[in-house]
Each structure stands twice: as C-alpha cells, then as structure tokens.
Amino acid sequence: MGLFQTEHENVLRTFYGPDHAAYESVLESLARFLGAEVEPMSPRFDEEGGGIAGVRKALFDQGLARIPFEAHGGISLPFGVYSLAMELVGSADAPTAMSIGVHNMVAEGVFRFGTTSQKESVFSDLISGRKLGAFSLTEPTSGSDAKSMSTTAIREGSGYALNGSKMFITNAGDADLYLVFAKTEKGHSAFLVDRSTPGLSAGADIPKLGMRGSRTSEVRFEDCHVPSESLLGEDGSGFEYAKSMLNGSRIIMGSICVGIALTAYRKALDYSKQRALFGQRLADLQLTREKIANMRTEITSGRLLCLYASRLKELGLDHASEAAQAKVLSTEMAARVCDQVIQVYGGYGYTDSDVHRHWRDARLLAIGEGTSEVLRMLIAGKEVSGQR
Ligand SMILES: Cc1cc2nc3c(=O)[nH]c(=O)nc-3n(C[C@H](O)[C@H](O)[C@H](O)COP(=O)(O)OP(=O)(O)OC[C@H]3O[C@@H](n4cnc5c(N)ncnc54)[C@H](O)[C@@H]3O)c2cc1C
Structure with missing residues (x-):
C-alpha cells in the first residue's frame, strides 16, 4: 500500500497541483475500504459469480457513483480523480469495477441529457445507489x-x-x-x-x-x-448520446485495466522475490528484471494516457480520440502484463486461478465498449481526415 500511496500522491501533485491533498484523502479512504471489504472477496467472486449485490450498498456508500457529478447529490471531483478511484476498484476486483463503471455511464447519460425531472428522480436514485x-x-x-x-x-x-x-x-x-x-x-x-x-x-x-x-x-x-x-x-439523438457516453466510459475501462495490471504485477514481483532457482531469487535473474521493467513501464504509460484523456474531458475539450487511445493502450497493456505475470509464476501461474484470473478479466476489455479494431478505426479516421 505504501508504494501505491506514493504513486497516487505524485500523480495527483503532477496533475492537480495545490488541490492534490484533498483528492488524496478521498482515494486513501477508498483504498482502505476496498482493501478491507472488496479485495478479500475477489477470488470468491471469480469462483462463484453472482454479481456485486453483496457489496453494492457499501460501494455506493463510499460515494463511488457521486464522484464525477455536480449538483443533485454529486460531489463534483475532477474526472481524473474518478479515473484513479476506478483504477483502485479495478485493482481490488475487476468485475466489481466494470459493474460500477457501466452503472456510472448510465448516470452520466441521465445527468447530461435528461430532463430536470429525470435528474431529480432517476439520476439521484442512480448516484446514491438506490437503483442500479x-x-x-x-x-x-x-x-x-x-x-x-x-x-x-x-x-x-x-x-x-x-x-x-x-x-x-x-x-x-x-x-x-x-x-x-x-x-x-x-x-x-x-x-x-x-x-x-x-x-x-x-x-x-x-x-x-x-x-x-x-x-x-x-x-x-x-x-x-x-x-x-x-x-x-x-x-432521434440516442446514437449521438451513446457515442458521447462511451467516450467517458472508455477512459474508465482503461483505468480499470491499469488497476488489474497493477495487482497482477505486484503479485508477480512479490513471487519473484520469494522463488529461488539456480541458487538465486527469480527476481535477480536478468530476464526477470527485463519483464519487471517492461511491466512497470507499460502500467505507468497506461495510467498517464487515461489521466490525459480525463483532463481533456474535465476541460470540456474533444477527447474522443484520446479516450479511444487510452482504452486501446491500457486494455492491451493489461492483457500483455497479466500474460507475463503467468509466465513469471511458471506452472503455478497456469494452474492457480488467483493468478490467471487477472488475464481472464483483462481480456474482456479489449472487446467491450468498442473493440480495439473499432477504436483503431476511430483514432485513424480522425488522423486521416484531418479532424485534429
Ligand atoms: C462480458 C461482456 C459484457 C458486455 N457488456 C455490455 C453492456 O453492458 N452493454 C452493451 O451494450 N454491450 C455490452 N457488451 C457487448 C460488447 O460491447 C460487444 O461484444 C462488442 O462491442 C463487440 O461486438 P460483437 O461481440 O457483436 O462483435 P462483432 O461486432 O461481431 O465483431 C467481431 C470482430 O470483428 C471485428 N471488427 C469490427 N469491425 C471491424 C473492421 N472494420 N475490420 C475488421 N474487423 C472488425 C471486431 O473488432 C471483432 O474482433 C458486453 C460484451 C461482453 C462479452
């Protein structure tokens, strides 16, 4: 947790200057809750399925659906802080994060496009968690x-x-x-x-x-x-609404993948320090160090692109391409990192569901909310047509 906190502190300082301390305390309290209530349940969620019903109320009580919204009960923090919060949820349990991410996308749709009466009733039911x-x-x-x-x-x-x-x-x-x-x-x-x-x-x-x-x-x-x-x-405007809602949610799916990759990476790093072979720790072998360096570098790059796209969204700037880039990079990065994590664990990685579930979880997100192929078409389309 120590390293994790320092990482978030530095990221928040870099992106949000003097406001960083207030945001840090929100994320710290969320991380404590997730560490106590959600992360320990994650292997069981993978084995038994069944959805987030058991932790739903506690998650919404943490304000997870209120973070990015103003008015009607929202707490109006920047989208980048929401993105880091969802990275934390993804790190604790990816399916929980996906359920909440999709739920919040619906809330955003009602907030941005709904009537006053829909905002007063449906929207406040959604962000309080009374409705999923x-x-x-x-x-x-x-x-x-x-x-x-x-x-x-x-x-x-x-x-x-x-x-x-x-x-x-x-x-x-x-x-x-x-x-x-x-x-x-x-x-x-x-x-x-x-x-x-x-x-x-x-x-x-x-x-x-x-x-x-x-x-x-x-x-x-x-x-x-x-x-x-x-x-x-x-x-007649529904398809435009869907595209616009997906732009924000793609950033969040990228952030969830950063969280998935980070958890899997940390497990592999710890394991490599404990596993002895050829008279040394696995972590001391040069080829393992190459993997460690590559995984760490890729995770950092995914997080930064998600935060950059988040900042564009916060500032009201066009972020369709950057959101797509953040999702393509982070989802494919997470699948690669989780695959390397299995490799570091050797046979135990292939057989222990608590190791391979991270790869299984990450793999979905290069498909849902716009496949990598569709998003590459979106990114390249804007480049070639000179819309940027
Ligand atoms: C677990 C899960 C949860 C989901 N949750 C939701 C949800 O909550 N709400 C919702 O609405 N949807 C949801 N989806 C659906 C998801 O968004 C779709 O699966 C996704 O958009 C791809 O559509 P498809 O499965 O029909 O594949 P297809 O569209 O049939 O694509 C098949 C393949 O063709 C590729 N392809 C597409 N265009 C091109 C091209 N121009 N050139 C070459 N290849 C191309 C695709 O990338 C893909 O590899 C979910 C899916 C899953 C698996």
Whole structure:
C-alpha cells in the first residue's frame, strides 16, 4: 500500500497541483475500504459469480457513483480523480469495477441529457445507489455495427412500445433501470426503462472466461410499453448520446485495466522475490528484471494516457480520440502484463486461478465498449481526415 500511496500522491501533485491533498484523502479512504471489504472477496467472486449485490450498498456508500457529478447529490471531483478511484476498484476486483463503471455511464447519460425531472428522480436514485443501471446497446446481430440495431420503439398512444433483444448486458438481472437504445421514426433514441415494466425480461447469466463476478445476460423487450417521459433527451439523438457516453466510459475501462495490471504485477514481483532457482531469487535473474521493467513501464504509460484523456474531458475539450487511445493502450497493456505475470509464476501461474484470473478479466476489455479494431478505426479516421 505504501508504494501505491506514493504513486497516487505524485500523480495527483503532477496533475492537480495545490488541490492534490484533498483528492488524496478521498482515494486513501477508498483504498482502505476496498482493501478491507472488496479485495478479500475477489477470488470468491471469480469462483462463484453472482454479481456485486453483496457489496453494492457499501460501494455506493463510499460515494463511488457521486464522484464525477455536480449538483443533485454529486460531489463534483475532477474526472481524473474518478479515473484513479476506478483504477483502485479495478485493482481490488475487476468485475466489481466494470459493474460500477457501466452503472456510472448510465448516470452520466441521465445527468447530461435528461430532463430536470429525470435528474431529480432517476439520476439521484442512480448516484446514491438506490437503483442500479444497465447500458443496453449491443444486440445478438449488432455489436461493433451498433447503428444497425433491430430493436424498435413505435409510438403508441402517449408512449412507445419497445420490441427487440439486447445482448451481453452487464448488470442485467440485478439492474433496476435499463438505458435502452432503439429505433424510432426519427432515428435512434434512448429510453429509461424500469425493470418492473411488463414485457421486459432478462435471460440467464451467460458463462464467461473472466469478469465472472459481474452478471451478463440477454435482455428482451416484448411489447414493452413505456411512457413518453421515459425518452432520454431528444427523439432521434440516442446514437449521438451513446457515442458521447462511451467516450467517458472508455477512459474508465482503461483505468480499470491499469488497476488489474497493477495487482497482477505486484503479485508477480512479490513471487519473484520469494522463488529461488539456480541458487538465486527469480527476481535477480536478468530476464526477470527485463519483464519487471517492461511491466512497470507499460502500467505507468497506461495510467498517464487515461489521466490525459480525463483532463481533456474535465476541460470540456474533444477527447474522443484520446479516450479511444487510452482504452486501446491500457486494455492491451493489461492483457500483455497479466500474460507475463503467468509466465513469471511458471506452472503455478497456469494452474492457480488467483493468478490467471487477472488475464481472464483483462481480456474482456479489449472487446467491450468498442473493440480495439473499432477504436483503431476511430483514432485513424480522425488522423486521416484531418479532424485534429
Ligand atoms: C462480458 C461482456 C459484457 C458486455 N457488456 C455490455 C453492456 O453492458 N452493454 C452493451 O451494450 N454491450 C455490452 N457488451 C457487448 C460488447 O460491447 C460487444 O461484444 C462488442 O462491442 C463487440 O461486438 P460483437 O461481440 O457483436 O462483435 P462483432 O461486432 O461481431 O465483431 C467481431 C470482430 O470483428 C471485428 N471488427 C469490427 N469491425 C471491424 C473492421 N472494420 N475490420 C475488421 N474487423 C472488425 C471486431 O473488432 C471483432 O474482433 C458486453 C460484451 C461482453 C462479452
């Protein structure tokens, strides 16, 4: 914890100058909570799955969903501090971090695009943790090509009837509120749908390689009637909202990966100091030192790019490309680092789930919220078209 604290202190000093001390105390208290309540549960979450229900209230009581928001109960800290907080959660338990990250993305959507009444009711329920959110964009036949979705929202009386199916939805089953993207006469729109709405049903949990502590399933809408007040923002603007929400969340998925990599790296570093071979510690062999240096350097670079993208977002500057860069770099970095961690542990790395689960967890994040391929297209598209 000592080294970790110094790292955060230095990062906060560099990015936030005189304000660093206040932010440090927020992160320290969060780190203490996570160390006591979440990290010890992490191997069990991986073995048993089942979602964050058991720790949900305690997590929200820590203010995790209030950090980046102003007004309506938010505590208005910079997005970069939120990004470091999510790095800490990712470091304690990646599936928990993913569940919270997705939930907070829904909250951000309501905060930025919702009506005053949606902010006063739905938003404050979300950031207090009274309600858990799910972001429902992907469908069985449309993931990267999300715009080709089939789910429809047809005007009926004073509301809409939703029909269709959403695939791989994080928090489904546990969620109280689904942010659902569907096609209307005006284009793509977003709707806030309560879990109790007749016609909405979540399927069984989908078994996964990693991130087993977060629930994932299909969500179906069969003549699911919602009132007009469920529409988020303007009819026809839903796809633009989704893209904008994903820009912020991609930074957070990158930060979670920095946290995953850091935890796995620390384990390997400790192990290499204990394991003796050829009459020396594994940590003293030159090829191990190369791995240690590479892992450390990559983790630092991922964190700094996430923080740079966060600062652009805080300042209201365009950050779509930097958020994509932060996610590509950090998610691929984490998978590489966690793979090297398995290598440092040798046979024990391949057989001990408490070592290989970090690689299994990290692997998802080069797929969810925009695959590495899609994000490379976004980054290169801006470069080639001269939009930067
Ligand atoms: C555990 C988990 C949790 C998830 N949580 C959510 C959630 O909460 N909400 C939600 O809406 N979605 C969620 N998703 C869905 C996720 O965002 C999609 O899986 C992802 O966007 C990719 O879509 P796809 O799986 O349909 O793959 P496809 O879009 O079919 O892609 C297949 C492959 O084609 C590649 N590809 C795409 N474009 C190109 C190109 N131009 N050239 C070459 N290759 C290309 C892709 O990168 C990928 O490698 C989750 C997924 C998982 C596995």
